[in-house]
Amino acid sequence: MNWTRRGFLGRSLAGLVATIAAPRLTPAQSPSRPGARGAAVLCSRGETWGRKVNDPAWKILGGGGASLDAVIAGANIVELDPEDQSVGYGGLPNEEGVVQLDASVMSGKLKKSGAVGALERIKTPSKVARLVMERTDHVMLVGEGALRFARAHGLEEANLLTEKSRLAWLKWKENLSDKDDWLPPADGVYAEPARVTGTINVLAIDRAGDMAGCTTTSGLAWKISGRLGDSPIIGAGMYVDNEIGAAGATGRGEEVIKTCGSYAIVEAMGRGTPPEQACREALQRIVHWTRENPDFDVKYVALRRDGEAACVGLRGRKDKPPQCSIRTAAGFRVINGSYLYEIPGTAMR
Ligand code: ASP
Numbered sequence: 001m002n003w004t005r006r007g008f009l010g011r012s013l014a015g016l017v018a019t020i021a022a023p024r025l026t027p028a029q030s031p032s033r034p035g036a037r038g039a040a041v042l043c044s045r046g047e048t049w050g051r052k053v054n055d056p057a058w059k060i061l062g063g064g065g066a067s068l069d070a071v072i073a074g075a076n077i078v079e080l081d082p083e084d085q086s087v088g089y090g091g092l093p094n095e096e097g098v099v100q101l102d103a104s105v106m107s108g109k110l111k112k113s114g115a116v117g118a119l120e121r122i123k124t125p126s127k128v129a130r131l132v133m134e135r136t137d138h139v140m141l142v143g144e145g146a147l148r149f150a151r152a153h154g155l156e157e158a159n160l161l162t163e164k165s166r167l168a169w170l171k172w173k174e175n176l177s178d179k180d181d182w183l184p185p186a187d188g189v190y191a192e193p194a195r196v197t198g199t200i201n202v203l204a205i206d207r208a209g210d211m212a213g214c215t216t217t218s219g220l221a222w223k224i225s226g227r228l229g230d231s232p233i234i235g236a237g238m239y240v241d242n243e244i245g246a247a248g249a250t251g252r253g254e255e256v257i258k259t260c261g262s263y264a265i266v267e268a269m270g271r272g273t274p275p276e277q278a279c280r281e282a283l284q285r286i287v288h289w290t291r292e293n294p295d296f297d298v299k300y301v302a303l304r305r306d307g308e309a310a311c312v313g314l315r316g317r318k319d320k321p322p323q324c325s326i327r328t329a330a331g332f333r334v335i336n337g338s339y340l341y342e343i344p345g346t347a348m349r
Contacts, residue, residue, distance in 0.1 A: 229257075265279055
């Protein structure tokens with residue numbers, strides 16, 4: 001292969017220069033004025049969780065509060081609810097049966113971000129991510145160090161593994177292989193438990209025109225201990241630029257990390273691409289890097305600074321489109337998003 005280091009560096013540099021030189025609209029040129037439609041909060045889920053998350057967030061925004069407070073208040077609802085098995089307390093554990101949480105926060109106003117990865121024993125990783133942002137000179141803490149940092153700030157510790165999630169893990173473990181010594185109960189009718197994925201993104205703009213974002217998750221169920229997904233990676237699972245907008249990701253984190261998904265969406269919006277098209281282009285990049293009609297899903301949500309929102313999934317069905325929800329002064333609204341591939345089948349929509 002004719003692939004010299006000099007050639008590689010030359011090509012990389014050319015790419016970088018092209019990226020930096022790509023036209024970026026100044027706030028004055030941009031068609032979207034900050035908060036043109038007033039304050040808004042967007043949650044990456046539809047009706048049920050969307051209302052639960054958007055209500056407390058909107059209470060803050062509607063009262064003139066800050067977008068950062070709003071997104072974390074919204075995220076905390078899911079983190080603290082044991083019924084949700086993909087975020088916070090009650091999340092599905094890793095392959096060793098230990099719940100490890102990832103979260104990130106970003107403040108457009110402060111131009112700062114914070115994140116935690118593989119955090120154990122703390123129900124609200126988004127709060128710890130905020131503390132990393134506001135009370136350290138770092139951006140990310142992981143594992144034992146993140147837990148010690150949370151302890152230093154007095155966060156309460158708890159066993160995050162609920163009985164429901166322990167049983168789901170045990171079923172997975174006992175059915176994993178016939179070459180190990182774990183056996184399902186002889187009388188048990190054991191359905192293979194679904195490998196639930198989840199995550200929640202909350203993005204907001206407040207009355208002052210400042211944006212913030214939060215992504216929080218227990219990550220991929222049964223993951224290898226210490227695995228980080230996209231959620232705590234700034235620019236992958238979430239990204240905010242006060243002058244442009246914000247984006248967040250759910251689904252197969254490995255592909256989102258490789259393609260810098262949320263950053264790519266915000267940058268595209270900055271060049272004038274509408275939010276929905278920006279999400280589609282980021283998904284098409286994943287397809288380009290993997291395969292046509294992939295058997296995994298990724299969903300992107302985007303909130304432009306004027307309040308224009310979008311939600312696009314890799315996969316969907318006409319009767320089950322990817323959804324997100326938005327709350328503004330006009331009320332609560334579920335957004336039925338578009339998708340690239342119909343399940344099952346290969347038709348582009
Ligand atoms: N994006 C998350 C991760 O890869 C999982 C998910 O959203 O389902 O950790």
